[in-house]
Amino acid sequence: MWELLKAGGILMIPLGLLSVISLGIIAERFWVLRKERVSPRHLVAQVWTWFKKGQINKKNLGILRANSPLGEILASGLLNHKHGREVMKESIRDAGRLVNLRLERFLNFLGTTAAISPLIGLLGTVIGMIRVFNVITTQGVGDANALAGGISVALITTATGLVVAIPAFMFFRFFERRVDELIASMEEEALKLVEVLHGERDSEGL
Secondary structure (H helix, E strand, O other): OHHHHHHHOOOHHHHHHHHHHHHHHHHHHHHHOOHHHHOOOOHHHHHHHHHHOOOOOHHHHHHHHHHOHHHHHHHHHHHOHHHOHHHHHHHHHHHHHHHHHHHOOOHHHHHHHHHHHHHHHHHHHHHHHHHHHHHHHHHOOOOHHHHHHHHHHHHHHHHHHHHHHHHHHHHHHHHHHHHHHHHHHHHHHHHHHHHHHOOOOOHHHO
16 A cells, blocks of 8 residues: 555655545544534424523523534524514524534535545546656667656546545535534424424424
8 A cells, every 4th residue: 555655656745635635524523523513303392492481581591502513503593582673683693603603614615625636636646657758768668667656646646636636525515415414403492492482393303
């Protein structure tokens, strides 16, 4: 393996770094974007229970905000529930936009890695072919070993660029979809709370 990496040349270093960082991001996003962590079940029902018991206070709102991204959205809505349905919904939307940015953290890096890794591989291909033509120019086509060195750089960097890019792009799309689903789920839960607090929905469905 080490010999293979050496044969790819200096461009294997950025490709290796991109690969390691991407793996770290993928593992971190799998941990952070768990549904039970982002949008816990029965959280809206718990908030409704607090509301009925008159326990919507600074302490419980702080606990709710720290509980999960959904809790943060609900807490923002509860702070404005006395100002009417539309104001409450707008505060929920504002909080949702901030939560969405945090859930998409590092995803741009994965997308960028998927885009530039093949280009780095292509650069390696160009460098390798330049070496091949230089050898042909100076030594002719009789030195097979010299020619093979340039060709190996071309092939190895191209292959490595694709090996890094394909999983990065796959997980970038996967996590984008997961974030969209989580945001939609949290919006639905938050709207349930708005409708219950303003008498537009039966609390039995929470």
